[in-house]
Amino acid sequence: MSAISVRGLRKSYGALEAVRGVDFDVERGEVFGLLGPNGAGKTTTVEILEGYRKRDGGSVEVLGTDPALAGSGWREQIGVVLQSSAMYETLTTAESLRLFAGYYSSPRPVDDVVELIGLRDQRDQVVRRLSGGQRRRLDLGLALVGDPELIFLDEPTTGFDPHARRQAWETLRSLRGLGKTIVLTTHYLDEAERLADRVAVLRRGEVVAVGPPADLIGAAPATEIRYRENGREVVLETDSPTRVLHELTAKAIAENRELEGLVVRRPSLEEVYLTLTEEQPE
Amino acid sequence: MRLFRHELKGELLLYTRSRELAFFTFLLPMIFFLLLASVYGNDRIKSEGNVRSAPFLEAGMIGYGAISIAFAGLAIVLVIRRESGILKRLRATPLPAPVYVSALLSAFLAAFAVEVVGLLAIGRAFFSVALPHHAFSLVLALLLGAISFCGLGIGLSALIKSAEGASAVVNAIYLPSAFISGSFFSPHSYPGFLRAIADVLPLTYFLRLVRNVMLHGHEIWSQGTNVAILAAWGVAGVIVAVRSFRWEPTEG
Numbered sequence: 001m002s003a004i005s006v007r008g009l010r011k012s013y014g015a016l017e018a019v020r021g022v023d024f025d026v027e028r029g030e031v032f033g034l035l036g037p038n039g040a041g042k043t044t045t046v047e048i049l050e051g052y053r054k055r056d057g058g059s060v061e062v063l064g065t066d067p068a069l070a071g072s073g074w075r076e077q078i079g080v081v082l083q084s085s086a087m088y089e090t091l092t093t094a095e096s097l098r099l100f101a102g103y104y105s106s107p108r109p110v111d112d113v114v115e116l117i118g119l120r121d122q123r124d125q126v127v128r129r130l131s132g133g134q135r136r137r138l139d140l141g142l143a144l145v146g147d148p149e150l151i152f153l154d155e156p157t158t159g160f161d162p163h164a165r166r167q168a169w170e171t172l173r174s175l176r177g178l179g180k181t182i183v184l185t186t187h188y189l190d191e192a193e194r195l196a197d198r199v200a201v202l203r204r205g206e207v208v209a210v211g212p213p214a215d216l217i218g219a220a221p222a223t224e225i226r227y228r229e230n231g232r233e234v235v236l237e238t239d240s241p242t243r244v245l246h247e248l249t250a251k252a253i254a255e256n257r258e259l260e261g262l263v264v265r266r267p268s269l270e271e272v273y274l275t276l277t278e279e280q281p282e
Numbered sequence: 283m284r285l286f287r288h289e290l291k292g293e294l295l296l297y298t299r300s301r302e303l304a305f306f307t308f309l310l311p312m313i314f315f316l317l318l319a320s321v322y323g324n325d326r327i328k329s330e331g332n333v334r335s336a337p338f339l340e341a342g343m344i345g346y347g348a349i350s351i352a353f354a355g356l357a358i359v360l361v362i363r364r365e366s367g368i369l370k371r372l373r374a375t376p377l378p379a380p381v382y383v384s385a386l387l388s389a390f391l392a393a394f395a396v397e398v399v400g401l402l403a404i405g406r407a408f409f410s411v412a413l414p415h416h417a418f419s420l421v422l423a424l425l426l427g428a429i430s431f432c433g434l435g436i437g438l439s440a441l442i443k444s445a446e447g448a449s450a451v452v453n454a455i456y457l458p459s460a461f462i463s464g465s466f467f468s469p470h471s472y473p474g475f476l477r478a479i480a481d482v483l484p485l486t487y488f489l490r491l492v493r494n495v496m497l498h499g500h501e502i503w504s505q506g507t508n509v510a511i512l513a514a515w516g517v518a519g520v521i522v523a524v525r526s527f528r529w530e531p532t533e534g
Contacts, residue, residue, distance in 0.1 A: 050374060052530070072376035080374035084531075086367030090299035102288035103375040146375070 001064065003028045003150055003181040004049060008058035011044050018044045020205035021058070026183060028149075031176055033196030034185040037277055040202040042185040043083070043154055049183070050080050050152055063150060076104055079143035079151040083158070085135050089128040093119050093138055096127060097145050104146035117141040117171060133164035137171060144175075151175065153184040157191060169194060189273050203277045216272050223266055227259040285381050286388075293389035300359075307355035308393060311347040312400050315339060316408070318466065323409045329470035333497050336409035338468070340401055341496045344424070345489040346465040347397040352431035353438070354456040356390050360439035361448035369529045387432050394428045419495045419502040426509065427488040430516025434484065437522035443532045459485050484515035 004026035011019040019041040026032040034042045047053045048060060051067035051074075060066060065074050087096055094110055101107035114123050117137040122130060130138065136156070143151055156172065157165045172195055175182060186192055192199045193213045201209040201216070209216055223241040225248070227234055238244045241264060252259050297303060323336035330338060363369050372382060405411030414420045438455070442448050462476055463469065463485035469477060480486045491508040494500040502509065 052370070052373070072378060075374065075376040078374070080371070082367060082371060082374075084367040086363075086371055088296055088368065090296065095295070099288075099292040100375065102292070103285070103377040105376075142371070143374075 001028075002026060002061075003030070003063060004032075004183065005061045006045075006049070006058070007060075009045065009048065009055055009060060010057035011041075011048060011053065011055050018205055019048075019055075022202070022205070022207050024200045024207060024210055026181060028181050029179055030197045031172075031182045031184070031195055033192040033199035034183065034202060035187070035189070035192045035199045035273065036185075036202035037187055039204075040277070041205040042187075042202055045202070046152055046154055046183065046185055050078070051075075076146060077149045079146060079148035081139055081143045081151070081153045081156060083154045085139035087127050087135070087138065087142065090126060092124045092126050093130070093141075094123050096138060097141055100142045101145045106147060107145050108147040110145065113141045113145050116144065116174065118167070133160060133167060136160070136164075136168065140168075140171065148180070150181045150183070153182065155185055155187070157186070157188065165191070201273060201276050208276045209272075217267060223264065225262075225264050227262040229260075233261075285377060286385050289377065289382060289385035290388050293385050294392065297389050297393055303355050303359070303393075307347075307350040308397060311343045311350060311397060312404060314346070314466070315343040315401055315404055319405075319409045327468050330468050330493075331498070336405060337411045337497055338493065339466075340405040340409075340411050341493045342465040342489060343401050344398055344492055345427070345463070345485055346460045347401065348394060348424070348427050348431050348488060349456050349460055349465075349485050351394045351397060352390055352428045353435040354452045355393075356386075356432055356435035357439040357442070357452050358448045359386075360436060361442045362445045364439070364528060365445035365448075365531045367531055370531065373529045383436075387429075390432060391425075391428050394424070398424060414496045415499060416495050416501055419500075420492070422502050423488075423491050423495050423505075423509075426512060426516075427491070430484060430488070430512050430519070433516040433519035433523065435519070436527065437519035440523055440526040440528065459483055462486075464489055484512055487511045487515075 002025045004024075006022055006024050009019055009022040010017070022041070022045060024032075034045060036042050044053065048055050049062050049067055051062075051070050054068055060068075062070075063074065063077055067074070088099075091099065094114065097110045097113055101110055101113075114120055117140055119130075119134060119137055119141070122134055127135065127138065140153075140156070143153075153172070157168045160168060169191070172182070172184075184191075184195065196213065198210065198212050199216065200207050222237040222239045225236045225238065225241065225245060227248075236244060245264060248259060319336045319339050323334070323339065325335045326332045327335060327338055360369075373379075402411075402413060406413060438452065439448075442451050460466070462472070462480045463483045464472075464480065465485070469480050469486070472480065487508040491502070491505050491512065494505055494508070495502060
């Protein structure tokens, strides 16, 4: 059974249709990315899955339960990392984790979580004195301390410097090793590409593509071949680059000339994403 | 019950860690009591049946403590927790909302209880104020007052939109309220318009109730009007709270 199943999900805020008929499934043990620009409906979708918002239409099941009707038993099984990392500034790392651990019937030991999020040296430091990256890791720790089956991460590395992002990625990869199902939203492509098994790309409240990052790249615009001929740039787009390239090079060799500035390029996920999320005139 | 105890312990830890709460809502009433009673604790107040100032002030500071801890402190803490997103985070945990709210209130009631004990001890040690006779009536009166001010505090927190504005709004309400209701002076000597305002404030009735029990030897069941008006204010606060309480930060 899927961890999450979403069908025809809709949500409006007044006249604004934030989510317009979204479908996707998340399998157990999978890392699933919701990718899209700001305002695409990522946070609204995730907050409906977390039980924060009521949907206007469609059906949603998270761990077999409708989150709009879910109670404490269901909350035992999910962990949530929100965009803002609000916590009690005057407690230490360990005190914060202990406080939240007490809300669950079978929490993960606090010291295990401290190790997992790499805050051993900050164990007895008050939250107010933690750096931005350390706070974010504690934030993750608070979501993990209940030992949930399913973890939601809303833009886990937004506002991080490159070093802190890499550290956060390491931590998230170690979560995968625990066999947890993870749903993360992000507008960073490299993040989705590195962390997610599959991504759904959202554009203006609709899913425009779903699949493993590699497949999305494969399904997208063709391979590009560029070279210069008589000083003019030639650009070819093709779905069969091997054949085209062979013909080009065979011809050039036969004519004993060089294909100047020859480049063969696969599109990056970034280009796929830009193509998918480009605003099209209606 | 296990969850309640766990959360209460957490809330008490948070309370003792907060310097702002500890000073402004907890220590200040005791400091004022020490200062004011040192200056005129032995004067007699003619308009109040010639009672000595020290016990009159002691009761006044109990009222001031109630409004500053249960009303002002609670309202500010709730707004900050809501606007910073802590309440939203708690919503995602299995901690049930009624358990959370009751543990939070209990922590503030406990702080108020310690405050009262502190004020009674200061009165006894420095200003020879006798301990109250009708202890049971006093406990009931204090509980009623503290719970009513908690209700009003939660109600007010629901009306404040930003964490930055919380202290300003709360201070602008509870400080003048403490003066006008007669925490520091006898309201009998006030001009008419101040007395007219005092006549609607809940603290006025709480102070009358506490002073009647502490200074004039009344039992709480002879204080129907004061009890009713105070309770009505508390209920009004709870109604506002139930109607407009939010777990999530105010948007943009």
